[in-house]
Amino acid sequence: MTDSQVVPSPSFRLAYVPGVTPTKWVRVWGERLPQVPLTLVQVDAPEGSATLRDGLADAGLVRQPVDRSVLSAIPLYTETTVVVVPKDHLLTALDEVELAEVADEIVLHPLDDTLGWQELPGRPAFERPATTADAIELVAAGIGVLLVPQSLARLHHRRDLTYRPVPDAPQSQIALAWPEEATTELVEEFIGIVRGRTVNSSRGMAAQSKEQQQAKQQPKKKPGGARPQQGGKPAAKGGGKGGQSGRAGAKKAAPAKRAKPKRRS
Structure with a gap:
């Protein structure tokens, strides 16, 4: 395979505006998808929509309003x-x-x-x-x-x-936004994290990664059926006459010798 045919490793770029703290979601991402690096992209509040529209980030934690003609958005919380x-x-x-x-x-x-x-x-x-x-x-x-x-x-x-x-002042709302035409599997993973889904609640990359890790931890079965008994020798099968067990042609056990009588004094 030449250099031009090498498929780049997946990555995820998350934009965020001043005042937003994405730490907890970034930490969960690292736990669930350690194989996919997440890069934070800080942008000024007025540039949030433009950053996503121009493809400079895969998703963003931005302030409303956003350009809904090209972006999808999920409202997260409203600030005081x-x-x-x-x-x-x-x-x-x-x-x-x-x-x-x-x-x-x-x-x-x-x-x-x-x-x-x-x-x-x-x-x-x-x-x-x-x-x-x-x-x-x-x-x-x-x-x-x-x-x-x-x-x-x-x-x-x-x-x-x-x-x-100031309770009667206008308020700012934070939303998770992303380009509507670029709703990738990684975007869906981040939406699940922000919404509080567990790793088992979806069939995305995080769940698949967990299943692969569990499969690696399970012991491999040895070929050849049942394991032999301790000592390495299989148990003898019954088959003699009268229900006696033992190998065919095995010698009978010699009778025990009688003890000699003691002499009287």
Whole structure:
């Protein structure tokens, strides 16, 4: 076989956006499909759909909305929206913050915003920060406040900042997405892992791999039927007259000798 005829080993590329933690699913993948390496591809939130559409990843953990004209998607969970403020801000006195309570604040609106505001609350900043990370720096500088999904607030955590939940704000939803025309066996395996299926609940690659491992661990049967009895000699078959056992022509056992009588004194 020439180099041009060598079939490449299978692999799986998983894209994920900032704030998403795929660790637990990657660990399960490694346990079930150790023969198929999984490569993580980190992308910015606005690039999630484009990465999958262009074939740069097999599946992705992305933020809604996605391009449903070419992608399939399974909603996974919805994140709580929080407002990020300095630790000495007046809003930190509240356990939860309503949108009306930020009406007098400068609310930063980064270009990579993930909440899809129809109308941004508060007062707009002079210009929009390029990224969420840049907006966090402006919050630390006392320029304004920022509303983001809680995972992004944790991702960009700083000691001088804190956050509070905002129940009436728009929320961001995380979904597992993949190109509809490229729903491969490996994609189906990852869907099963994300949905919590066990290795025995499907007939995919993971189940086949487990069956192959179990087959290797089972002892091989020796040819030749039943094993001989201990000692290596087969048991003798009955067949003599009167039901006596033993080989044909075997000699009869010699009678036992009588003991000589003792002399009287």
